[in-house]
Amino acid sequence: MEDILQPIVNGILLGGLYAIIAIGLSTIMGIVKVMNFAHGDLMILSSYLSLVFITRLGVNPFLTFFGVIPLAYGIGYFYQRSLLNRVLGKEMDPPLIVAFGVSIILQNLLLLVFTPDAQTLMTGLGLKTIHITDDLKIPVNYLLDFLIGLVVIFFLYLFFQKSYLGRAIRAASDDEIAAKLMGVNTKNVYAHAMGISIMTAGIAGILVGMTFTFYPHTGSQYLFIAFGVAIIAGLGSMKGTFVAGIILAVAQLFGGHFLGPGYQMISGHMVLLIVLLVKPKGIFGTV
């Protein structure tokens, strides 16, 4: 019994991190109807931005949130405004190709600037755990990821429910023409939506960097996690994204725990496949 408690607890906590990795991707898929292939790479870009702040300014990793969050917002905003908006609306393929291109360019740029070496954002929390019983220890890193994930998703929810911009983003995703007729500049709203998406990815990027090691090409690995969570949750549900993050993480850690580390990814993907078979719209999906 104690045997499965640890992977469950770790999985739940890691799920919070997965949710915040996925929430931006899921939002953009639901609203702008674009699969942002560069989501994971933009996330890892933020991990490197944080690294630059730490090494150049010598600041604490936690302080880099203040620098990376607005930067990530701006990057997302201009990514949508100057690239994706130009190819939006006619067919499905052009935005996909643009996003894919940005992904490849980013990976290679990071490789060029930062070399392929493994990096991590040292917080000093890496090995700390909270001792519950001899068989159950809570990694402080994971707990932090979970709590920050919860807070971010809660504020995102408030933003979408209560602000004019948040409502306009939802309205535009329901009916773009009607939103235009309400006076919404939909292209501009999409750019803000991407800004928010990449801002959450930026927060996730710092957390990932604090929790794990990262490389220039790690982004695609997290893109798959984000994609899996978004599919399990169904698009457009904040609560669902959080729960789906936990489902995917627990599935992965269970696979890793019982079958061996090599089975971690595949057990996550099995759950994804099962959800697709049973509930193709996702567990909480409305779209």
Next chain:
Amino acid sequence: MSKGLALKVTGIDVYYKDFHALWKVSVEAKEGEIVSVIGANGAGKSTLLSTVSGILAPAAGTIEFFGERIDGLPPHDTVARGLSMVPEGRRIFPRLTVYENLVMGSYSPRSRAKRNEALAKIFDLFPVLKARGEQMGNTLSGGEQQMLAIGRALMSGPKLILCDEISLGLAPLIIKGIYRELRRINEQGITIVLVEQDIKRSLKAAGYAYILLQGKVVLEGTPSSLNEEEVRKAYFGV
């Protein structure tokens, strides 16, 4: 500047890709008037409204709104100037509540300050919307959705509203009610441009009417000056 005119559309040509949808169409609406644009399916009525609101841009011709050129301006500009549209098929936001749908109507920065005032007015006009405030838009009946679409268009505090096929698919009794409220709205000084397939109903409500056929204005006049035979010929093109 043409005084007293809320809307002056002069000789516009509109294309959908290669399809020539409107041919030198000219339409006017005096301030405070109800103007009706009648035509069969595909005559170009909705194209006309979409062009006025800025969803489409005319290839030629001009559109003036209270004396200012608005042709080619995007919808968020025309809405900010006081032009509002009740779109064909109502286009309620299905996953927003009734209340949120209405609030979206006051998105334009100019309208936000007067949001609560506007809400009170609309709830007075359509009390059912208040009762249904927390329901999702797609749970309303057709008639309620139409009231919501009209209410939403009024939230921006418009000087003119464009109504596209507001009676489509509704029961006669409900249509009657909606037209009654439309006249009340008009009495508050809001100019209304009605687009309808229903000839009788919209002629009865309007002070001036245009009949469109295959993208051209083929007949116009005050409803009393138009005889039924003429209108029918213009409508069907026979």
